[in-house]
Structures are given as C-alpha cells and as structure tokens.
Amino acid sequence: MTTTTPTVGSLLRTWRERRGISQLELAGRAGSSSRHISFIETGRSRPSEEMVLRLADRLDVPVRERNALLLSAGYAPRYAQTALDDPSMGTLREGIQRLLTGYEPYPALVVDATYDVVAANTGIMMLLEGVPEHLLAPPLNAMRLTLHPEGLAPRIHNLREWRGHLLAQMERQIALARSEPLRALYEEVCAYPVTERPGDRAPDEPVAYIALPLLIEHDGRLLSFVSSIATFNTPMDVTVAELAIETFLPADPATAKYLRSLRDRAQGTPPCRAGRGGVGHLRGHANVL
Structure with a gap:
C-alpha cells in the first residue's frame, strides 16, 4: 500500500475551493493571473516561496497549514511552534x-x-x-x-x-x-x-x-x-x-x-x-x- 504526499498545487486548490472563490478571483487578490494560478494548481508551475505565502494569506490559511504548504512546495517552514512554557x-x-x-x-x-x-x-x-x-x-x-x-x-x-x-x-x-x-x-x-x-x-x-x-x-x-x-x-x-x-x-x-x-x-x-x-x-x- 502506498500513499502520496499532496502537492502544493492540490493543497492550494483545496483551500481555494473551501473558500468558494474562482481562480480568477484569487489571481486578482494575489496580483497574479488565472493562468498562473491554474498552472500552480495542476503542477505545471512551481510557485516561489513568496507566492505560496501570498496565496496562503489571500486564502486566509491558518498558520499551521501555511507551514504545510511551504513544505509541500519544497521550502522550509516559516512559522515556529513554541511551547507556552518556553x-x-x-x-x-x-x-x-x-x-x-x-x-x-x-x-x-x-x-x-x-x-x-x-x-x-x-x-x-x-x-x-x-x-x-x-x-x-x-x-x-x-x-x-x-x-x-x-x-x-x-x-x-x-x-x-x-x-x-x-x-x-x-x-x-x-x-x-x-x-x-x-x-x-x-x-x-x-x-x-x-x-x-x-x-x-x-x-x-x-x-x-x-x-x-x-x-x-x-x-x-x-x-x-x-x-x-x-x-x-x-x-x-x-x-x-x-x-x-x-x-x-x-x-x-x-x-x-x-x-x-x-x-x-x-x-x-x-x-x-x-x-x-x-x-x-x-x-x-x-x-x-
């Protein structure tokens, strides 16, 4: 039995659909194009770290899940998880x-x-x-x-x-x-x-x-x-x-x-x-x- 790790594109598509917005609307919010958003979601284009974070922000993705997006795109997590007693x-x-x-x-x-x-x-x-x-x-x-x-x-x-x-x-x-x-x-x-x-x-x-x-x-x-x-x-x-x-x-x-x-x-x-x-x-x- 094998499992596949979700790609950054599939994760972003899931968040976009969860928010109920189109690729065109997301592109307008992120200062991009619907074509580029489509390419990211289908895996034809690898987004930059900045683009991942910008799309996550426009989609109001929780901070924990933003780390998951970065990892799936091949980047290091941006947000630490510090214990309250630290x-x-x-x-x-x-x-x-x-x-x-x-x-x-x-x-x-x-x-x-x-x-x-x-x-x-x-x-x-x-x-x-x-x-x-x-x-x-x-x-x-x-x-x-x-x-x-x-x-x-x-x-x-x-x-x-x-x-x-x-x-x-x-x-x-x-x-x-x-x-x-x-x-x-x-x-x-x-x-x-x-x-x-x-x-x-x-x-x-x-x-x-x-x-x-x-x-x-x-x-x-x-x-x-x-x-x-x-x-x-x-x-x-x-x-x-x-x-x-x-x-x-x-x-x-x-x-x-x-x-x-x-x-x-x-x-x-x-x-x-x-x-x-x-x-x-x-x-x-x-x-x-």
Missing part, C-alpha cells in the same frame, strides 16, 4: 495573566486549538465548583467541561441552544483546518446525551439579550452571560495563532451585582495558583501554563 513566551504569559486577572470578577479563559484550557481566572473557577474530579483531570477541556452530562450541562438552562452554538463553532473550525484531534473531540461531545430540564426556557421564547446568552445556574441563582472570543493579530508562531481568549460579560445587572458580591466576600482570601493538577490547583488567580 522562556521566550514569558512576556506573552504575563500579558495574558494580567488580562484575565483584570477581567475579574467576570469569567475569562484561554484555550488552544482543541479547546484545552491553558489559563483561567477566578470567575471560571466559580462556575466549575462542584464539577467531578474526573472532568477536571489535566488537560482540562472547555468543550468537555461544558457539554458533559456530569459537567456544566445540567446547570445550563438553555442547553440545546448553547450546545448548538458550540457545535456550530467547532464545525466552522474543522472546515478551516485539518485537525483529527478536533474532529475526535467534536464527535465525542456530539454523542453526549441532552437532558431536558423542567422549566427551562423554550427555544422560541423571546429574550431581550443582545446576543445568545449562556444561562447557567450557580448556587441557586440563574446567571446570564454573553461571550466574546479574541485571537492574536497576525501571529508568527503556530502556538500563538491557535490561542483564543474567551470572556464572559454579564448580560444583566443582577449577574454583574452577584459576581461583584462574590468578589467582595472573597477579598482577603489567599488565592491558589492555576495549573494542570485539577480544580484544587486552578482555584484562584489566573496563571498561564
């Missing part, structure tokens, strides 16, 4: 920690390309109170923690809507990048049962929120959040490119007031550092791993 990442770690800590008492976390949690603040740890230890074993995974029937799912009052939002988000990412670990995670969380909760809000019930909220119960109170996701602009490292910072903004005054009251009560309590050793190590101020 000394050269010190400034990045400190910056993320300040950001997450500054967002408290509201929840915020940082995940990698497969939704493993690499940093979290006290707001997130508040939401994870009571989650069984086996779900908190390293590495913590945000999708698994949220959708598992023993995780946060039983506390989410609009689970079907929130689950649909998360699965659609994963589907978009799978379409953008060839990631078997991400696909495996998607299939796992898709298979989790969804249990109806008595008294949960009906999907068609009108709401006054500016975006789909996460309606989650904590200590007998119903909290509401809207989330936003931020990534790094023009990253030059695969690890950095795949980090996402998700913040949860209170969607109503009652949620904001409750979180501030929890913070006020906790003032003076020595915090624990975050880490990969489960909930006991994650409670307290944010810490990038």
Whole structure:
C-alpha cells in the first residue's frame, strides 16, 4: 500500500475551493493571473516561496497549514511552534495573566486549538465548583467541561441552544483546518446525551439579550452571560495563532451585582495558583501554563 504526499498545487486548490472563490478571483487578490494560478494548481508551475505565502494569506490559511504548504512546495517552514512554557513566551504569559486577572470578577479563559484550557481566572473557577474530579483531570477541556452530562450541562438552562452554538463553532473550525484531534473531540461531545430540564426556557421564547446568552445556574441563582472570543493579530508562531481568549460579560445587572458580591466576600482570601493538577490547583488567580 502506498500513499502520496499532496502537492502544493492540490493543497492550494483545496483551500481555494473551501473558500468558494474562482481562480480568477484569487489571481486578482494575489496580483497574479488565472493562468498562473491554474498552472500552480495542476503542477505545471512551481510557485516561489513568496507566492505560496501570498496565496496562503489571500486564502486566509491558518498558520499551521501555511507551514504545510511551504513544505509541500519544497521550502522550509516559516512559522515556529513554541511551547507556552518556553522562556521566550514569558512576556506573552504575563500579558495574558494580567488580562484575565483584570477581567475579574467576570469569567475569562484561554484555550488552544482543541479547546484545552491553558489559563483561567477566578470567575471560571466559580462556575466549575462542584464539577467531578474526573472532568477536571489535566488537560482540562472547555468543550468537555461544558457539554458533559456530569459537567456544566445540567446547570445550563438553555442547553440545546448553547450546545448548538458550540457545535456550530467547532464545525466552522474543522472546515478551516485539518485537525483529527478536533474532529475526535467534536464527535465525542456530539454523542453526549441532552437532558431536558423542567422549566427551562423554550427555544422560541423571546429574550431581550443582545446576543445568545449562556444561562447557567450557580448556587441557586440563574446567571446570564454573553461571550466574546479574541485571537492574536497576525501571529508568527503556530502556538500563538491557535490561542483564543474567551470572556464572559454579564448580560444583566443582577449577574454583574452577584459576581461583584462574590468578589467582595472573597477579598482577603489567599488565592491558589492555576495549573494542570485539577480544580484544587486552578482555584484562584489566573496563571498561564
């Protein structure tokens, strides 16, 4: 049995078709000609390193996949993949920690390309109170923690809507990048049962929120959040490119007031550092791993 390595032309064609644009449109974006794009895709012309990177940029190819394009064209990878605990990442770690800590008492976390949690603040740890230890074993995974029937799912009052939002988000990412670990995670969380909760809000019930909220119960109170996701602009490292910072903004005054009251009560309590050793190590101020 033999396998063939995809050529740079076939990979570029796949990305172009995935983006739904023609050779002529891509040529216009890249300052080239449709004839040259056709020759590259069919293997009749070998693109320069500069052209590979230009086409990858115009096609919005993820940084990890740009390395694959360069390799398939016979060039060295351009983008490093540096571990977060590398000394050269010190400034990045400190910056993320300040950001997450500054967002408290509201929840915020940082995940990698497969939704493993690499940093979290006290707001997130508040939401994870009571989650069984086996779900908190390293590495913590945000999708698994949220959708598992023993995780946060039983506390989410609009689970079907929130689950649909998360699965659609994963589907978009799978379409953008060839990631078997991400696909495996998607299939796992898709298979989790969804249990109806008595008294949960009906999907068609009108709401006054500016975006789909996460309606989650904590200590007998119903909290509401809207989330936003931020990534790094023009990253030059695969690890950095795949980090996402998700913040949860209170969607109503009652949620904001409750979180501030929890913070006020906790003032003076020595915090624990975050880490990969489960909930006991994650409670307290944010810490990038």
